[in-house]
Amino acid sequence: MFQRVMEMDFSPFILSFKLATTTVVILFIVSLPLAWYLSQTKSRLKPFIEALTALPIVLPPSVLGFYLLVALSQNSPIGSFFQETFNLSLVFNFTSLVIASSFYSLPFMVQPLQSGFESINKNMIEASYIGGKSKLETIFRVALPNMKPALITAIIVTFAHTVGEFGVVLMLGGSIPGETKVASVAIYEMVETLDYEAAHIYSGLMLVMSFIVLLSVYIFNAKHNRKFGLNR
Amino acid sequence: MIKVDIKKELYGSNSEMLLHVNLLIKEGEFIVLSGESGSGKSTLLRVLAGLEDANGTISLHDKSWLSQKETLAPQKRNIGFVFQDYALFENMNVLNNLLFISDDKDLALRLLDITGLTQLQNRYPNTLSGGQKQRVSICRAMMRKPQLLLLDEPLSALDPKMRAKLQQEILTLHREFKTTTIMVSHDPSEIFKLATRVLVLNNGKIIQDGEVKEVLLKTNGSQKFSFRGELLELQRVDVIFIATVAIGQQLVEIVLSNEETQGLKIGEMVTLSTKAFNPSLT
Numbered sequence: 160m161f162q163r164v165m166e167m168d169f170s171p172f173i174l175s176f177k178l179a180t181t182t183v184v185i186l187f188i189v190s191l192p193l194a195w196y197l198s199q200t201k202s203r204l205k206p207f208i209e210a211l212t213a214l215p216i217v218l219p220p221s222v223l224g225f226y227l228l229v230a231l232s233q234n235s236p237i238g239s240f241f242q243e244t245f246n247l248s249l250v251f252n253f254t255s256l257v258i259a260s261s262f263y264s265l266p267f268m269v270q271p272l273q274s275g276f277e278s279i280n281k282n283m284i285e286a287s288y289i290g291g292k293s294k295l296e297t298i299f300r301v302a303l304p305n306m307k308p309a310l311i312t313a314i315i316v317t318f319a320h321t322v323g324e325f326g327v328v329l330m331l332g333g334s335i336p337g338e339t340k341v342a343s344v345a346i347y348e349m350v351e352t353l354d355y356e357a358a359h360i361y362s363g364l365m366l367v368m369s370f371i372v373l374l375s376v377y378i379f380n381a382k383h384n385r386k387f388g389l390n391r
Numbered sequence: 392m393i394k395v396d397i398k399k400e401l402y403g404s405n406s407e408m409l410l411h412v413n414l415l416i417k418e419g420e421f422i423v424l425s426g427e428s429g430s431g432k433s434t435l436l437r438v439l440a441g442l443e444d445a446n447g448t449i450s451l452h453d454k455s456w457l458s459q460k461e462t463l464a465p466q467k468r469n470i471g472f473v474f475q476d477y478a479l480f481e482n483m484n485v486l487n488n489l490l491f492i493s494d495d496k497d498l499a500l501r502l503l504d505i506t507g508l509t510q511l512q513n514r515y516p517n518t519l520s521g522g523q524k525q526r527v528s529i530c531r532a533m534m535r536k537p538q539l540l541l542l543d544e545p546l547s548a549l550d551p552k553m554r555a556k557l558q559q560e561i562l563t564l565h566r567e568f569k570t571t572t573i574m575v576s577h578d579p580s581e582i583f584k585l586a587t588r589v590l591v592l593n594n595g596k597i598i599q600d601g602e603v604k605e606v607l608l609k610t611n612g613s614q615k616f617s618f619r620g621e622l623l624e625l626q627r628v629d630v631i632f633i634a635t636v637a638i639g640q641q642l643v644e645i646v647l648s649n650e651e652t653q654g655l656k657i658g659e660m661v662t663l664s665t666k667a668f669n670p671s672l673t
Binding site: 280282283285286287288289290291292293300301304305386387 | 440442464465466467468469470471472474476478479480481482491492493517531532534535
């Protein structure tokens, strides 16, 4: 068993982490203004935008995968535009995985950030504006530092959720070793080929790592709450 | 000189109401804004600060803060604002709460010195008492050397001893910096100590505007003293009545004749006054 572990190809794991890191960075940049907007707006459009961003939670991954495949394939306007202009294919490569994950994990970044922004004392934000500080400076120096649990939750859960995705990734990326074969897809193939030993090793690793990540988030949040009171 | 002429529809607890304020504020004035809750006091402060929009005009000297064409952002108004709940930046220590607003360390240390906070400059807000937090908040509001300082019931969450202390410090700061100030308060002794002018707002309109004694002293004509209180009980004892009235935190019993009780209702506000003798203070 030990020798088997030493000989094993862990590139699907590395690919999963590379994908998750890229997705977290992209989603953080996209979600920050969106979550801020949703937390501050009184617009009637708010429920529609909220419902749209929450869709990936309830939609079957195959539905999301199907639509993305239709939208990004070379027969679609978007796909052919990227193919002709940048000579870039948007399906069955790493880029397509990043696009798929960014849609799939969007709510896991937006929702904690939004509730984090909403939990911040409105007067604190206004005190910063009155002090002459711009929105951007207020977000980065007042809002975000005062919602660390929400920030950590958003980043970690998005990361973990991206590592854990399977259906969308399989539909948009297939299973090209070193390019689109992430850990979850690799496990699926191991089971299919009846290589239970490898599947055990991979699955066990996934299980332990996911548990440790979630545990650290909850420990951090509990410590933070003890220090700053329950509502902060 | 600050010129204010604003209108704003409010949808408060007492249904719809029009906040309509026309006001001239002289430089260096300390105005206390009083009135029942829901009369539009906080909204007026927020409109002055630019945190809420309104119709009309606001200008400071010749600079327009609000006009038909545009609303100047709070960032550009150079004001100080003190919130009732302090609203300190929890992630920064006391000194950095001040320096975040303006990078003037000399001013920050001077303000902390005036308010006796020098020892606490490295502490974080969640380790401070309410009175200390509100001091930090007042210092923070002074960091921009504001042309207008707005205080929204800053002391109402504090105990009487702490209130008195902070009133003195607010007064010291006002004398030192001569900042034009508007403060919301209901406490007569606080108003007396601080204000140079009192405005009473009711249902969105200014119903009284004048010097402190003019507005606050309730006696008129030959009355020796006069109090407002709530009538709690009317009890018949033989041929007379004894009325129990709550004035502030105190209960008072008054003997009344049968005719005098006519028109009085339990739970109503009554005025208790006398002309006949000299009250003595001991």
